[in-house]
Amino acid sequence: MYDIVVIGAGASGLIAAGRAAELGAKVLLLEKNDRPGRKLLITGKGRCNITNQAATSELIKQVHPNGRFLKHAFSVFSPDDMISMLSRFGLECILERGGRYFPESNRSVDVLNALLEYNRAGGVETWYSCRADRLLLTNNTIEGLSIQRGSKLSKVTSPSVIVSTGGQSYPATGSTGDGYKLARACGHKIIPVRPALVPLETEGDIAQRMQGLSLKNVKASVWANGRKLADEFGEMLFTHFGISGPIILSLSRLVVDEMLSGKQPTIVVDLKPALDEKQLDKRLLRDANEQGKKKMANLFRQWLPQTMIPVFLDITGVDPEKEAHQLTAAERKKVLFQMKNLAFEITGYRPFKEAIITAGGINTQEVDSKTLQSKLVKGLYFAGEILDLDANTGGYNLQIAWSTGWLAGESAVKQGASLS
Ligand SMILES: Cc1cc2nc3c(=O)[nH]c(=O)nc-3n(C[C@H](O)[C@H](O)[C@H](O)COP(=O)(O)OP(=O)(O)OC[C@H]3O[C@@H](n4cnc5c(N)ncnc54)[C@H](O)[C@@H]3O)c2cc1C
CATH class of the missing domain: 1.10.8.50 (Helicase, Ruva Protein; domain 3)
Known part of the structure; x- marks a missing residue:
């Protein structure tokens, strides 16, 4: 039994798991690849444009189709907060033209390592080569999920699940659209997905x-x-x-x-x-x-x-x-x-495999912008590219992942505390 299960060890999932664990939750992070952050490693041509210096109002303008949905998430965890968080784990950033932040080392792997360190510090348990197969609900409330490891299916019990499985672009990195199926099976509407930044x-x-x-x-x-x-x-x-x-x-x-x-x-x-x-x-x-x-x-x-x-x-x-x-x-x-x-x-x-980002996804009207909890299923949260939110290049897409991951992790802990 875990307090929170996070599906997907990409940008948003690593932050969500780290934040929830930092607040004291017992967290399980599931990743279907045999290692974390495959997409993160190829961001910014291997340099990772971590975020953008822009003020919240500008961040909101850069996001389609409804940047205002992220007003709260950006205020709870801003680009400055991300830079400070990375600094806490030994990674310094440099500012380049257009307000773009990169790791000082110019290596995306250092961003990933800082996030893994954050997860280790909080005691997050991570299972690799483990695919989330189906969400388990009773009376529209999460009670866990079924997972697949090798050919074996099993069940994990938890009152909170954060779906941070990414979009559908660059599927070789693991983002193959699984999260849409998980959400659809719970009654969520998916805004049709299209390749963007393509x-x-x-x-x-x-x-x-x-x-x-x-x-x-x-x-x-x-x-x-x-x-x-x-x-x-x-x-x-x-x-x-x-x-x-x-x-x-x-x-x-x-x-x-x-x-x-x-x-x-x-x-x-x-x-x-x-x-x-x-x-x-x-x-x-x-x-x-x-x-x-x-x-x-x-x-x-x-x-x-x-x-x-x-x-x-x-x-x-x-x-x-x-x-x-x-x-x-x-x-x-x-x-x-x-x-x-x-x-x-x-x-x-060009097809999804050449698109930097996926437009469309979980309809944000069915998600509470203050907590990122589903309005249809209690204990279900969404973070990152799976949401119907996408932005221009410049570090904005990763900031969406950081801010929503942080907020979802924090909200799931608060919701859990209010239940116990
Ligand atoms: C080439 C490229 C360059 C980019 N450069 C930048 C950049 O410099 N700056 C920027 O801001 N943005 C950039 N982006 C966009 C950015 O990478 C994404 O917005 C971000 O990674 C989204 O994070 P995420 O956590 O939502 O999804 P992802 O990073 O895609 O992570 C999702 C994870 O979930 C896992 N998963 C999926 N389904 C399951 C399942 N059923 N069970 C278990 N695990 C599962 C996947 O394997 C994956 O590890 C770039 C994208 C690409 C393709």
Whole structure:
């Protein structure tokens, strides 16, 4: 018999178990992999962008679809609290651009080790290679769960279970969507899950021909049905299937939802966002006049990265052998237009196994935001990516896991104390 069982030794489960144990509960942590934190280890390209310095109001803005649900969780356990907690277990963090915190050592394994130390200090018992199979209820109250180890099924008794099984993205790390099945069997509604922060596939071969090219300081906008829906400024990348990179990942959530609602979105890239059309046109004209003897293919080197030039000349129909002084007004207009509006029709998005995060999940309307306890089943709590909450890159998704894990662990202890 345990006071609390936590399912999943990922970011949110490790914090939930550690916090509950710190408050004196007898905690069992279950992990179906043979080791903890597999996803945590690959975060931030192995460096782990732990959290973001942003104030609560900004954190809330970064979270979809209802950041306000996390107002209490963020206030109970903030980014500063996380940094202090890690420091308590010997891990110092450094602040980088955009308010992003990383471990000073630049190694995500050190974040995992600090969390494991937190769990050890509280006396959390952990069973690896152990899969939560089914939640056991009586009168809509948790009484334990059935678990599978090898081919053997058995029962664990507990009045509180925290489901922190993650989403469905990068399933090789263990997040295969099990938690949705556990919750659905208890009557919870699951908001349909979709890949988010995911690369996009594009029509034709324009992107493919530039694969490997990364563009900095560009602006990408999402358009659908003749309307601009959103834009992002920063870095993007061309790949063998289409487009990726930070600003594309940020826009992908909207693109995926537009596609699922039957629309055909387009990403329009402004390659020169610092110049308006008039300024850019003046510059094109000046360069063409001053360097009239240069071939167009060479003149373009001043304007665009090398890999892009042949593709761009094809799109605009400008002859690369033509001398700059021969560029017609109509051709210049075309060049100008494409520099400000390089369009990519989106034909699809990459699968869950390439998505950084899962959108959708446990409907937050069925969860108490003050405790993270289910409104349908007493003693059942949710934490982390399993909830219908996701955020942009920048350390926000892990902060969701830390804050909800902490709150769920703490609430389960308080609820248990009030029962005994
Ligand atoms: C490549 C990549 C890079 C990322 N980088 C960052 C970053 O730098 N910063 C950031 O903020 N976010 C980042 N994220 C997102 C972040 O990793 C997640 O938001 C976070 O890990 C979610 O934590 P979680 O505890 O909810 O789920 P997870 O970390 O996925 O943990 C869930 C755990 O539950 C276990 N489990 C599942 N089902 C069962 C079961 N039935 N029984 C027992 N155990 C089970 C799984 O094996 C897993 O260990 C990144 C994601 C990816 C894929």
